Amino acid sequence: MSEHEHSDEQHGSPPSRGRERRASDVPPDTLRERESFVRTFVRKGMQYTEELLRENDDLRSEIRELREEVGQLRSQVASDDAIRDLLRTVERLETERRELLERSRNLEASHREEEGRHQEIEREVSDLANLYVASHQLHTSLSVPKVVQHLHDMLGQLVGAESFMIYVLDEQRLHAVPVASEAVPADYHCEVLLDGHRMGDACLTGLPKVREPAGERPGSLDDPIAIIPFLADGRAVGVASVFRLLPQKSAWADVDLELFKLLGAQAGAALIAANLYQRVASPTEALRGIPSAVEAQLGSTENG
């Protein structure tokens, strides 16, 4: 019941007829009911509004959280993508690294092979140089002592022989007569009968005899570690015997055998040439008779 309705009732004024119904005309019970309803309505409305506001706050809060979560998830996704990219890059680089390592290993192996081949060629060139020098020395001298000295140097400096003797065969080719030596006992300086001696076998065949330098059988006059016959026109005219190698040389090298072949093929001719030359007065005299000898040879060739 409103204050206005109360007032009218208190003043005892009768309800006006023909005018609008006033609140004071409404029965008090109804008024009370209306008031109660309105109060209840308003209260509930307020409660509802408060609830809505709370709910609104909650929703806002939740939205905020969800947004944050979305932001984090997005970051994570981006990060995951970045990680995936990185992983892919790492894998690619790892593959490249393996390939490079493989290539490096192959190059290294190839380089080692090349290096080995290079060293082999160096050795071959060195050996060829030794052979060239040996041959050159033999044939540039027409002095018997010098030729013998060259043979001596070859055995000592190229082969590395420490003890050896150089012989020429006598005219009957029955004995080997010493002409040079290095580090041999005094009793080695004697003629050697070739028949029955290993030197004789080598002179017969024209082939060097070489055995292992080290071991239980040291070289001796009767059993040298190497015998090198010097040939001229297919026959032995001299021979070298090696008894011992220098301490720093424990085995024969391939070039030694080549040198022995060279000595075998050229030393005899060098000795003969030098020996014949020293019997003439001059080079011109030594050449005497060559034109006619060549002519005679040509003539016999033409006549078949």
Add this chain to the structure above:
Amino acid sequence: MMRQLLVFALARIKQLSVTEAEDGVDGLRKLAEQRFDLIITDINMPIMDGLKLVSRIRSDETHKDVPIIIITTEGSAEDRQRAMALGANAYITKPIQAPQVIAQVKELLGK
């Protein structure tokens, strides 16, 4: 023969010219006439052996720093030590291996 082998081997090193001497005395004479960057000598030589030659070179203020290589048949450790103590820079034993000589020459000449 060693000289000829060495000349042949050293010809493979570019910008290197070689002067030969007959023996130690001839070597000292040539040293007095011109400067050399490296000396190679044997030990067993007539007139003056290689060790005496090394000693004489090292006692000369002008040549005391010239590198010296000895090439010899003497292969014992004592021979080597004696040569190095006298002032040799390298000691190579025979039989001569050209690649070894070339490598040593290059090393001492800093090539």
